[in-house]
Amino acid sequence: MFKTYTTLEEATHSQPRVTALLACEKNLMPASWHMPISKSPFRYAVAVREENYTHQLLKEHGSFTLNFLPFNNYESMDLLGRVHGDTTDKLSLSKLDVESVDPQDNILLTASDFIYECVICDSYKNGDHTIFIADVSKIHINEKQNHTPMLFSGRGRYTTVGETLYVEKTIH
Numbered sequence: 001m002f003k004t005y006t007t008l009e010e011a012t013h014s015q016p017r018v019t020a021l022l023a024c025e026k027n028l029m030p031a032s033w034h035m036p037i038s039k040s041p042f043r044y045a046v047a048v049r050e051e052n053y054t055h056q057l058l059k060e061h062g063s064f065t066l067n068f069l070p071f072n073n074y075e076s077m078d079l080l081g082r083v084h085g086d087t088t089d090k091l092s093l094s095k096l097d098v099e100s101v102d103p104q105d106n107i108l109l110t111a112s113d114f115i116y117e118c119v120i121c122d123s124y125k126n127g128d129h130t131i132f133i134a135d136v137s138k139i140h141i142n143e144k145q146n147h148t149p150m151l152f153s154g155r156g157r158y159t160t161v162g163e164t165l166y167v168e169k170t171i172h
């Protein structure tokens, strides 16, 4: 038995999505609408709402980092999703440590499990978001990777994964 809706606003269902902190220079924006779209070259797409300050920054700056933080940072993530970088210093607010910056001055966060350095190569407006497509120029993997990814299900719901199971590859 299913209940059927026509808008996302009505269908308040849980769809867990891996969530990252998008850093454009020093500004941090929680992002869960993103995905890999090409393997070689490795390209990544993020959907950013026009009203967000990050939208303007990305248009002007042309690059960003995606910082994949472990689940235990979910309160900081949520806090950063409720304020805007044009009026708040979100890096100070987050209390997160900066490991370094990339060649375009986008910050890399120490707590990340892994980080993608991204240079925007294309963008197009789609509905109420703009899709920014980027070449991933560097992939940084933390030696102390936590394996507890932060998953966001909307409306303040955060979770992580349980056991990881391996499936043997069989040749047919």
Ligand SMILES: Cc1cc2nc3c(=O)[nH]c(=O)nc-3n(C[C@H](O)[C@H](O)[C@H](O)COP(=O)(O)O)c2cc1C
Pocket (backbone or CB within 6 Å): 019, 027, 028, 029, 030, 031, 032, 033, 034, 047, 048, 049, 051, 052, 053, 054, 055, 077, 078, 080, 081, 082, 083, 084, 085, 086, 152
């Ligand atoms: C977990 C989480 C995921 C989010 N994902 C996105 C996203 O993918 N795209 C987007 O435009 N906004 C997303 N948001 C909303 C922005 O993070 C929020 O509007 C933020 O305040 C924008 O900051 P800025 O104005 O400094 O860019 C998300 C918020 C949260 C809490």
